[in-house]
Amino acid sequence: MASVVANNLTKQYGKKKDLVQALKGVSFEVEKGELFGIIGPDGAGKTSLFRILTTLLLPDGGAASVDGLDVVKDFKAIRQRVGYMPGRFSLYQDLTIEENLEFFATIFNTTIQENYDLIKDIYSQIEPFKDRRAGKLSGGMKQKLALSCALIHKPSVLFLDEPTTGVDAVSRKEFWEMLRSLKEQGITILVSTPYMDEASLCDRVALIQNGTILSVNTPDGVIASYKHPLVAVKDDNMLQLLNLLQQYEGGLDAYPFGEYHHVVLKDGYTTASVTTYLQEQQLDHVNVHSIRADIEDCFIALMKTESHEHK
Ligand SMILES: Nc1ncnc2c1ncn2[C@@H]1O[C@H](COP(=O)(O)OP(=O)(O)OP(=O)(O)O)[C@@H](O)[C@H]1O
Structure with a gap:
């Protein structure tokens, strides 16, 4: 019971x-x-x-x-x-x-x-x-x-x-x-x-x-239900980096996460696509690597999906 x-x-x-x-x-x-x-x-x-x-x-x-x-x-x-x-x-x-x-x-x-x-x-x-x-x-x-x-x-x-x-x-x-x-x-x-x-x-x-x-x-189960590619990105000027990542056409979302920014990618986009995009913005030495979502990434995604659906 x-x-x-x-x-x-x-x-x-x-x-x-x-x-x-x-x-x-x-x-x-x-x-x-x-x-x-x-x-x-x-x-x-x-x-x-x-x-x-x-x-x-x-x-x-x-x-x-x-x-x-x-x-x-x-x-x-x-x-x-x-x-x-x-x-x-x-x-x-x-x-x-x-x-x-x-x-x-x-x-x-x-x-x-x-x-x-x-x-x-x-x-x-x-x-x-x-x-x-x-x-x-x-x-x-x-x-x-x-x-x-x-x-x-x-x-x-x-x-x-x-x-x-x-x-x-x-x-x-x-x-x-x-x-x-x-x-x-x-x-x-x-x-x-x-x-x-x-x-x-x-x-x-x-x-x-x-x-x-x-x-x-x-x-x-929360982590297993997360389906998008996710990358962590770090540079000297984190504020400028966040602005650029939030405008990235391959990104669904970008948010600060500890020392990094996390970028949720649309299907088909990869670490290489993010690096190329940042190079086009004159950022040549940015640390970009693929990561597994942790539970906070999953909750952030769920909460944002919900608030968009109610706009
Ligand atoms: N007695 C009350 N009169 C009017 N609004 C209230 C009252 N109690 C709670 N609320 C409102 O109801 C909503 C939910 O509040 P509740 O306290 O249940 O949430 P919570 O998740 O526990 O948040 P918190 O940690 O801030 O207390 C909030 O918008 C709060 O402002």
């Missing part, structure tokens, strides 16, 4: 000219024990979706279930079963680390001791500072405390809304390792993120933009 099912969910805010269609018919299923990513830019609808699935917000249309329970009718039962770590810091700033955790344990009729095994790996890293107020913690420590609080009642499904936003690269990596080990313990995890590189750490990912899911696939 699927652990989470969303079926044609819609949500809108405001009225008339202020109307925002935050979710435009979102459907997907998450299997039990999956680590499922929802990837999308700011404003894509991730928080609205998570708030509906955790029963904090009512959908305007469609239906959704968690562990077979309906998010509208069975909201009380769902709340006992899910853990939710909201995007914005949700802890009590004036309570200490330990008091925050005790508070969450008490609401769920449990104790820190009872489920200590589940949080041990995460909580033991901040336990030496257990008397420090939450408001005085670093971003990485707050994140570990918030995750411990979301887990303290041993949820069967964990919802994490942008847990790594604003967190440094080392803490981000550690955080994903923690998620992997939680998954090993059988917890279903839905995690949203604006960082496309995190997609490759999930079992499957849904790409969301403007309230619409553009693709649901495994990271390998």
